[in-house]
Structures are given as structure tokens and as C-alpha cells.
Amino acid sequence: MKNAPIGIFDSGLGGLTVAKAISNLMPQERIIYYGDTLHLPYGEKSDTHIKEYSAAIVEYLIKQGVKLIVIACNSASATAASYLREKYHEQIEIRGVIRPMLKAVAQKNYAQIGLIGTQVTVQSEVYTSILNEYNPITKLNALATPLLVPMIEEGFNKNDISKEVIKEYLSQFKDIEALLLACTHYPLIKKSVIDFFENKIDVMDNADFMAQDVKAYLEKNNLLSINKEGEDEFKVSDYTKTFAKSASMFFGKEINVTEHNIFAL
Numbered sequence: 001m002k003n004a005p006i007g008i009f010d011s012g013l014g015g016l017t018v019a020k021a022i023s024n025l026m027p028q029e030r031i032i033y034y035g036d037t038l039h040l041p042y043g044e045k046s047d048t049h050i051k052e053y054s055a056a057i058v059e060y061l062i063k064q065g066v067k068l069i070v071i072a073c074n075s076a077s078a079t080a081a082s083y084l085r086e087k088y089h090e091q092i093e094i095r096g097v098i099r100p101m102l103k104a105v106a107q108k109n110y111a112q113i114g115l116i117g118t119q120v121t122v123q124s125e126v127y128t129s130i131l132n133e134y135n136p137i138t139k140l141n142a143l144a145t146p147l148l149v150p151m152i153e154e155g156f157n158k159n160d161i162s163k164e165v166i167k168e169y170l171s172q173f174k175d176i177e178a179l180l181l182a183c184t185h186y187p188l189i190k191k192s193v194i195d196f197f198e199n200k201i202d203v204m205d206n207a208d209f210m211a212q213d214v215k216a217y218l219e220k221n222n223l224l225s226i227n228k229e230g231e232d233e234f235k236v237s238d239y240t241k242t243f244a245k246s247a248s249m250f251f252g253k254e255i256n257v258t259e260h261n262i263f264a265l
């Protein structure tokens with residue numbers, strides 16, 4: 001069991017930012033990544049569909065013999081995490097990206113912070129309610145920023161157009177001490193966000209907090225891998241050349257992405 005892989009999934013390839021952080025922190029761990037590019041974007045889907053797609057992926061990952069499942073997608077973590085945990089708790093541990101970041105945020109005792117994410121994540125108000133559980137003092141202003149995912153996927157993360165779009169959205173925040181990047185695509189624009197705020201506020205994303213959370217869980221349960229048996233696997237439900245290009249952009253190095261459509265009848 002210790003050497004079993006970690007299953008990680010996302011609506012597409014943004015979750016590779018989380019996979020990368022996990023792999024950097026624990027290079028001995030083997031990863032099986034599943035990106036549901038067929039149903040991308042989750043950020044604009046109904047809860048019912050996100051739950052249905054996520055459950056199919058969880059079942060696939062369980063069949064691959066993973067020791068833990070990470071939902072590397074805020075939209076799926078916000079809408080489907082509780083449902084998936086309830087449904088599969090006897091078979092597998094499932095962890096979402098929201099709590100690890102919020103636990104760290106809660107300790108800072110900020111008065112006011114901002115958040116950007118998909119429509120689904122913002123409308124779910126899950127960040128607000130979990131933060132309230134950990135620290136009722138911090139006030140959270142959440143803004144849906146739907147143009148950012150397609151923009152980043154197009155590779156526009158530090159040009160004049162992306163700077164303008166980021167400026168338009170972020171100008172709406174007043175007097176915040178931190179901004180949460182509540183979408184796994186957003187680490188790619190982190191530098192532009194920091195620049196927009198002239199380095200005066202904290203800018204946080206899910207990836208490193210999630211990796212720390214995974215490490216703590218594996219340590220606590222004596223599940224840290226002793227040696228890496230086999231290669232990481234990166235699968236998507238629908239493969240196009242564009243995805244191959246963005247995969248290396250999100251993971252930070254060339255990776256081999258193959259199609260495996262678990263949704264085909």
C-alpha cells in the first residue's frame with residue numbers, strides 16, 4: 001500500500017499545478033493524474049453534472065489502486081467533495097484543495113481578504129463557510145473571474161492582454177490584506193497578480209498547501225512511499241494537441257499525456 005500511487009484529478013489540466021507541487025515535495029510518490037478535458041470547464045457546470053463526472057473519475061482511480069485521491073480542482077472540491085466522501089469513505093480517503101489553504105489563511109487573522117475563482121466556486125460560498133468555521137473574524141470578498149481560465153489556457157498569462165484583464169478584475173478589490181487564487185489554473189498568473197498589488201498583499205494559491213496536506217496525511221497514516229515503482233501517468237478524457245501543449249505549461253516540464261475516456265460506453 002505504501003508504494004501505491006496517489007490519484008489526482010481535475011476538470012482538465014489546471015490541476016497539474018497541484019500535481020507538480022506534490023511531486024516536487026515528495027518525488028518518491030507515484031502519481032496517476034486524470035483530467036476530464038471532455039467536460040471542461042467544470043466552473044460553469046451544474047452541481048449534478050460535476051458530482052456525476054467526479055464520481056466516475058473516483059471509481060476509475062480506485063480501480064487503479066491509488067492510496068489517496070486529491071481533487072485538484074476548486075470547482076469540484078466546492079460542489080462534490082462532501083458527496084464523494086460520503087459515497088466512497090469506506091474505500092478511499094478523498095481530499096479537496098479548499099481546506100488546506102483556508103487552514104493557513106485562518107491563522108493569519110486577516111481583517112479582510114479577497115478571492116477569485118470560477119462561477120461555481122464563488123456561487124457555492126464554500127470558501128466563506130469553511131473560513132467562518134476556522135476563523136469568523138476574517139471577512140472574505142469573493143469575485144467570479146470567468147475570463148481567466150480560457151485566457152490562461154490560451155497561454156496568455158503575462159502579456160498586455162492578460163495584464164488588462166487581471167487589472168479590470170482586481171481593481172474591484174478594496175483594502176484587502178490577501179488574495180486567494182481559488183482555481184488551480186491561477187498559479188500561472190500569480191506573478192501578474194503580485195505585480196498588480198505591487199507586492200503589498202499576500203497572494204496564495206492551493207498547490208503548496210495541498211502538497212503539505214497530502215504529506216501530513218501520508219505521514220500520519222504511515223503511507224509515505226518507500227520507493228517509486230513505475231512512472232507517473234497523465235490521462236485525459238479527450239486528447240487534442242492543444243492539451244499536450246498546455247500540459248507542459250501547467251506541470252512545468254514535458255509530460256506524456258494520453259487519452260483514456262472513462263465516460264465512453
Ligand code: DGL
Pocket residue numbers: 010011012014015040041042043044072073074075076118121149182183184185
Ligand atoms: N481547475 C478548475 C478549478 O480549480 C477550473 C477550470 C474549470 O472551470 O474547469 O476550479
